[in-house]
Amino acid sequence: MSNKLQKVAYRPVGMLLGIGAGALAGFVFKEVWKFASGDDDAPNATDEDRGWGEIIAAAAIQGAIFSAVRALVDRGGAVGVRKITGEWPD
Template identity: 85%
Template sequence: MSGKLQKVAYKPVGLLLGIGAGAVAGFLFKEIWKLASGGDDAPNATDEDRGWGEIIAAAALQGAIFATVKALVDRGGATGVRKITGTWPD
């Protein structure tokens, strides 16, 4: 498969993997936040009743979880493409 065709073919797969990764990361974040905070929902940045520390901690945890899940899914997808096509996607 040519490089251009492979890129185009991988785009929808990557998009679907990204959507799935976002859903998984969101679920993981909510569950981990509930465990860490004692059952509260995660704060929004504009939540007046929450302090700066709680807002920043939630944002940092959420960012770390999303980045980790995205890296795992991207790497897994690329590995799968290599197994199927014999080449690493760009």
């Protein structure tokens, strides 16, 4: 498969994986936040009743989880494509 065709073929797969990764990361973050804080809802940056520390901690945890899940899903997708096509997607 040509490199250009491979990129085009992988694009929809990558988009679906990205959507799935976002949903999975959101679920994982919600569960981690419940465990860590005992609160069902993570604070928003504009939540007047929450302090700076809690808002920054929630944002840092959420960012770390989203990045890790996205990397796991992207890597798994690339491995799957290589198993199917025999070539690593770019």
